[in-house]
Amino acid sequence: MQESEYIQRLAGGSYEVFDYFYLKYAPLVESFSTALLKDKSLSEDICQDVFLRVWQRRKSLRGVRSFKAYLFTMVRHAIYDHYMRNRIVPKDSNIMPEDLPELFGGDLSREEDVRDMLLLVNLTLEAMPEQRQRVFRLSRHFGLSNAEVAEKTGLALKTVEYHMGKALSQLRELGSLF
Amino acid sequence: MKKNIIDRFMAGDYPKEVADAFGSWLVEPDGQDAKDDALYRQWEAKSAEDITDSTLVRRNKLSVLHRHTEKSRTGSRMPVRLARLAVAFAIVVALTDLSWHLLRSKSGKEPSSICMVTSNHSKGEFSLPDGTVVWLNNGSSLSYESNYTSSSKRCVTLEGEGYFDVVSDGRPFFVTAGDLTVRVLGTRFCVRHSGLYNEDQITLVSGSVRIEGGNVSPVTLSPGEQLTYDRMLGGSTVRTVDTGDYVSWIRPVMEFDDLPLGKVLENLEHRYLVKVTTAGDVDLDRRITLKVGDEAKEKIFSIVSFLADCNVRFIDDGHVVLVR
Incomplete structure (x- = not known):
């Protein structure tokens, strides 16, 4: 048939x-x-x-x-x-184009790729638990050390280190998409 | 490129955060055509032909779906049900309490036919005139012409499930089940042809059988092999099985010693000739130990549900559902 x-x-x-x-x-x-x-x-x-x-x-x-x-x-x-x-709405850019090379080694040549990557990075950050986002932002935007972040948030240093490690490794996963 | 992102994401393993971000990126209107194109290529690249799936798990999912689709089915169903009910009622009246009966059709010049029937709640063991023994499962029937002894070949017709231990007397023995005909000399095998299943099944325990009909080229089975015939597609497959799982229903007592639930259910499907469905996350690998005698199916399935830590529902005579 x-x-x-x-x-x-x-x-x-x-x-x-x-x-x-x-x-x-x-x-x-x-x-x-x-x-x-x-x-x-x-x-x-x-x-x-x-x-x-x-x-x-x-x-x-x-x-x-x-x-x-x-x-x-x-x-x-x-x-x-x-x-x-379940859409995450990207807020104001937390991560700027100039941050990308540091995170991923900087072989993004095409402009379209940079745009997609930036969006994905910010969305991934947005999808993380609130505490992890906060730790990551304090460290990135204000250039605080892990110890300073711990002091400012009242979290244990070990917790801050854990969240920083997790945040970075999750963001680096994105590198394999490009 | 959007295509690379999609291809790599689909091929890889990513944490939940990345998957959530990917999803939100995917539904962004930017470059939607390129995204759709990449998705469609991925879809086309997967071929369905070689993964037709008729495992127990898949059939279970399908029958869950059936219960939803039946709600939207149109009125033609009601009369069918009523007609069936009337037939069932007539048979119950005729059989009263007996587990089986011989019904002789009115005698005439033509050879008349003899029919053996089991009710929905019992099995039966029958001897044919030549000494061949047949076990009929619940709600099954076997018929043959009255010239069975004198004819040059032995022919019987089966509805439901039957296990045959055929005595060799030099004449071929034929079982007709739906579209298929099984030809044997002397052997033991099991045939299932039931409206509950879309597939007919022939399982050979010993000897050799030849199967014809149903638009498939004739197949000869070796002991331990099972032929499955898809009535809809008209196609058949042969595989090697543990025949014990398929013929255990003829024994008065079945014992399951530390066996996975999936295997036990497979046996019980045949013992009670019901269709068992699992929904939710019932663990089919969970091991249970159980002894089954002549208990009613309601009792056995409630024990199984207790052992497997789930609930049981009986939809109608033919369907049992286990839910977590």
């Missing part, structure tokens, strides 16, 4: 075709979502939601030629929807 025939049967409400598409594509949806979300159980939920929506909107499949391409638009929508709801 041709795929187009399967699609028409699904649009007509065939449970068997639904099961067939599910068994064939659900692993793909899950692995694709996991690659983008880095969260396996969230990806499994998204996969279930997507297929439920495919079923609920099966009538709109009549004009569809490739099920896989149709599925992509559904999956993309679900993932974007999740990220929109």
Whole structure:
């Protein structure tokens, strides 16, 4: 049977075709979502939601030629929807372009890359626990030493060192994206 | 480049903070076309053909989905259910308390057919005229023509699940189950053809069987092999299995000694001929020890749920759900 025939049967409400598409594509949806979300159980939920929506909107499949391409638009929508709801709004730049070479070694040549990198760095910082952000900012913006940061925040020196280490290593992870 | 960022992020392992930042970067309107293009290339690069998944875990997820989709199903379902109910009622009246019965259809010139039936709550062990022994699982039926002894070949038709110990008497023995026909001489094997499952299953314990029909080229199984036939796709696969898991239901007592829950459920699915679904994070690797005699399925599954630290629900006669 041709795929187009399967699609028409699904649009007509065939449970068997639904099961067939599910068994064939659900692993793909899950692995694709996991690659983008880095969260396996969230990806499994998204996969279930997507297929439920495919079923609920099966009538709109009549004009569809490739099920896989149709599925992509559904999956993309679900993932974007999740990220929109959990969106971090970048505040005023905490990290300036001139800070980048120090953090990543400075081989960002294209202007577009600098823009993306700056956005990602600031978003990553924004995603960190509040205490870690505070420690990092005091150290970066005011040039305080770890001991001074500890004094100013009332945190133990060990805690400050831990947060600084974590913040730097998480930001450096971004270096591998470019 | 946006494509590089997406490709590298998807291929790598990143902490939660970076993933959150990536997500917020992704939904930024800046360069959305380039991002979508990169995503679609990633999607196309993954091929679905070789990962069709019909493991127990996957089937479980599918049946969870079924319960949601059934709500949105249209009115055609009701009459089907009612019709089934009427048939079930008629059979119960005919069988009263007996676990099985022989039903002879009205005699005529044509060879009449003999049918053996088990109710939804019992199994049965039957002997055919040639000494072949058949165990029928819950809610199954086996029929054959009255000329079984005189005919040049022995033919039976199965609905549900049956285990056969075929006596060799020189005549071939055929089991028809849906689209498939199994041809044997003398051997022991198990056939499942049930509306509960989309797949038919033939498991060979000893001897040799030849399977034909259903648009697949004929296959000969060796002992320990199992053929799975997908009724929808018309395709079949053969794999090697631990046959004990598939024929254990014929024994009066089953013992599970420190076995993973997933394996125990596989056995119980066959013993009670039900479909077991797990939802939430029920741990299928958790090891349990259990002895099963002639207890009702409700009792056994509530013990299993206790051992596996989860709850059990019975949706209808054919479905059992374990939830955490």
